[in-house]
Amino acid sequence: MLAWLRRLILGSPLSNERAMHERLPKILALPIFASDALSSVAYATEEILLILVLAGTAVIDSRLLPAIAIAIVTLLAIVVTSYRQTIKAYPSGGGAYIVAKDNLGDYAGLTAGAALTIDYTLTVAVSIAAGVDAIISAFPALAPHRVPLCLALIGLVTVINLRGARESGLLFAMPTYIFVASAFTLIVVGLYRLATGGFTVAPPPLESIPHQTRMLGLFLILRAFSGGCTAMTGTEAISNAVQAFRPPESKNAATTLVTMAVILGTMFLGISYLAWAGHVIPMEQGTHGYETVISQIAKGVFGKIWFYYLIQGATAAILILAANTSYAGFPRLASIMARDRFMPRQFYNVGDRLVFTNGILFLTVLSAILIIVFKGIVNALIPLYAIGVFLSFTLSQYGMVKHAIRLKERGWNRSVLISGLGAVTTGIVTLVISITKFTGDKPLFTLPINGHVYTITAGAWIVILFIPLFSYVFMKIHNHYITLGNELRLTPEDKFKPINNIVLVLTPSLHRGVLPALEYAKGLSPDVRAVHIDTDPIDSRLLEERWETWGGGIPLVILESPYRSLVGPLLKYLEEVKRERPNSLVTVVIPEFVSTKWWHRLLHNQSGLLLKFMLLFRRDIVTANVRYYIQK
């Protein structure tokens, strides 16, 4: 029944030969690995505006927004140029972890691995939460069900991924393309409306505009820029997954990366421009009547017609699918790290649908925790995001600099220049994000110290704390595997030597239910002993008499038990036996009744079970249950 249900939901098992067929053509790989990056436009512009509005609504109309958007697109161009080299240098999949480990050593690799793990988890949480925002913007009545909606969608993505990559590709291609098409339609029609008199965005309810007004200083501008950098999350997904492409893998992956970057840059610039030109004021998330920036623009440009709902639907769909990028990426990373013995080996194996089942489930659990802790609010999660992404960008590109210098292949100094530029800029951005987003706006918990109550906000500090923590755990895991491997390695000195085995059969009484256990034990070793614990002298006498006839020549040992306990005397006898024959293993054979009716179990002493449990943690004792099946 369970197996049938599993098959229904996850599909039949797939054989090893099908692995090659699961490779993706570009037309499917783009939506799978680019949905994360492309979907960022759904929230990146809003994150910039949310910071700018802190300095007052007037700032929103200044040219800051377009300027920041252009800066971010320039950054994107630098990173993508640099990553094209990575894809060529690492055709078997060149994630930040591999590149950093290869060129900068284990510690840098683990830092990248930790950053990526956090990044993948946040991608799932942020994308799903933002997708739910798109739904709530169109249907405000759903607002109170934010967290359950998020969790249900994570569950959906999990099941789809457990089914396997190929099918998710087909399923995921459509909404991504619909999103891109509808976003471009929005931008084109929006620009046309601007040219022919502009469009009007409904002003948000007053209570949803942030109350504080701060001086617009460099810090706030950089903070707005940091928020916008979330547009670049997901860029690395393609370079991690070169192996999932059809041959020639590197070339196909590089082409897909550039295509993705062009689409992303255009959409981001277009939407930011519309937001700026349309005077969109962002709203505080989590408050009643919240609406996303995209929803405001779409409503302003089209009104609440069917096309508005199409845009919202496509946005929600691509955001949910963006979570899928992590499901395609993280299990692969975990498998590679498990191969290198930095993660538990369970992540290494492919499940019976040719997907990394354990990695998928692990990601689901972590991101569900994030959703619950942060109540599914994108704005609370964002300060944690991007820092992991940019840290891995930096490590990866610095690794590529070293790589180029080491190998000195044709055109290596050009490579050093490109990667170096990327490393330096992304390094600076990492620092900027760490500082400007160190604390966030959303309270996480309060801490009373000496009468004062401090409110701790969720910010980049959490990630800065967890990256070394994760790296430490990875190192501990590695040490365990290496130590264990050394301990277990067979050397020429290791010889196969048979073990002395003393077999004890627990014999409460002598009847047909015990005979099979005695017969079984007789064959196991020349040293078999039946052990009876004497709780009733009359029973013991009877047993001894009948032993002549049915005991099969096995010696019968009767253990005294003045306190009528079974466990004590047996353990004492086991100690004796071990002292008598120090280099032996002791096998305890326990006869067991199996009945066809459940309530029969209640009518028999479960002392066999108890004894088995007591012996479970003793050294050099093997227990074996020999079952007797009650017929009636």
Added chain:
Amino acid sequence: MLAWLRRLILGSPLSNERAMHERLPKILALPIFASDALSSVAYATEEILLILVLAGTAVIDSRLLPAIAIAIVTLLAIVVTSYRQTIKAYPSGGGAYIVAKDNLGDYAGLTAGAALTIDYTLTVAVSIAAGVDAIISAFPALAPHRVPLCLALIGLVTVINLRGARESGLLFAMPTYIFVASAFTLIVVGLYRLATGGFTVAPPPLESIPHQTRMLGLFLILRAFSGGCTAMTGTEAISNAVQAFRPPESKNAATTLVTMAVILGTMFLGISYLAWAGHVIPMEQGTHGYETVISQIAKGVFGKIWFYYLIQGATAAILILAANTSYAGFPRLASIMARDRFMPRQFYNVGDRLVFTNGILFLTVLSAILIIVFKGIVNALIPLYAIGVFLSFTLSQYGMVKHAIRLKERGWNRSVLISGLGAVTTGIVTLVISITKFTGDKPLFTLPINGHVYTITAGAWIVILFIPLFSYVFMKIHNHYITLGNELRLTPEDKFKPINNIVLVLTPSLHRGVLPALEYAKGLSPDVRAVHIDTDPIDSRLLEERWETWGGGIPLVILESPYRSLVGPLLKYLEEVKRERPNSLVTVVIPEFVSTKWWHRLLHNQSGLLLKFMLLFRRDIVTANVRYYIQK
């Protein structure tokens, strides 16, 4: 640690030789086995008054109460006279179960056994609940904590009983004697006060007097009589427990029985007379400001001085100890019924403190359920009570009639007369109780049928339902044991014959952790095979190469697994092996890692555990784990 805690609460184990020393002298046996009967005076008078008041407060002042009390004491005299014969005829303990089974057959015995089981459980529930009432009467602030108080007291009595009979005797003698002494003081001083001008009982708050007034007919009078019959509960305890007395057991038990009856009869008459002469109006239980009849009398006679609190304390104490009577009685009954194979054999054995541990725990669970269902209200439990007691009286005495006629010993016709009178009167009382208490006053649940809502009250019908139900269960248990006994009995045709054993060792790879399992298996049987499931062709090739050196000559079987599953191929191979050698047992040896650190467990595939679980329910397969202890 657990063992230490157990010893602290329950005491050290006691050896078999101490069993004789645990026998009780009369001076200790009286409080142990009579506390139930004696404590009944705490509620019996009140139960009569609660019915009489339904016909109006004037009825309380008529001579009905003294008349009913005298009728009950007469009944007590008849039953006790009859039971003295039982004690002499059954010196090894003549409970209703034994007497009925011996003389009237299995079915009558089982009916008595069921009636007694229900009776013992109700004794615990009623006594504890009435004890808590005595406490609440003195300290009304405790009223909201009725149920938790009841449960805590049941827990206390349980622990005391698990410690063993002797110690509970010493502990229980004092309060019983204090109760008897203080009750007699109350009666004497009360009578003196009546002779010198009377005493005044504070009138109860109006809202606690029952609202209904019914016609005083024969039914209501018989119902009041039925309520008063609860005074006789516990009378049979001594005859059940003759074996717990010091020799000469029968004589000591009979003397104790008569002593108990005289004390009980005197106290019941005295308190009923004081209640009548003092115009005490009973209160509805469960309402706020509830006070027991005894509390009202004591307050009227003495005022709220220290002696009042002494009486309430002693009443509470003896009622709690009355529950102990059941703890002394039921486990003995259950042990006897288990010996006769009507109850699970776990009830037969004596625990390491020489008490019937399982019987004690079973009684605790049942009575706790009663307390919770009936919210600890005595008045709700009473309609269920007494019927079981009187049914067992009747069966026991009818059995004694048959016994006397069968044996025809000297003076047998006198015996027939005495037992016959007892059987007839208690038989009539059983019928009276069944009819008058068939439905009770307290609603138990509601039943909507065809638009009407019927309120089902807790009454004798529950007991009338459960007695045949319990009897049926006892019969089913009996049949199981008898059938199984026949199935398991060894006959001369049963020969000891050694079993063919095929040993399979699960071998995921070859290292020091697997070697002990292989070495162990090699000794078990001439037919040992190492089984490797091929999830990775490279691993399998490597294993085959290394097998030459360390495989110890054991044949290596490699199972194909195109879907990378471990369970499927193994089960398939097991089927094959069984087909190949139909009359063999298969032993599956599973190597297992044991680590010193808990988190190491997370770093290893737990496939061994999974496989073991899958094999758990397969026929003719024995699993054995050979452990390797990781050193670092």
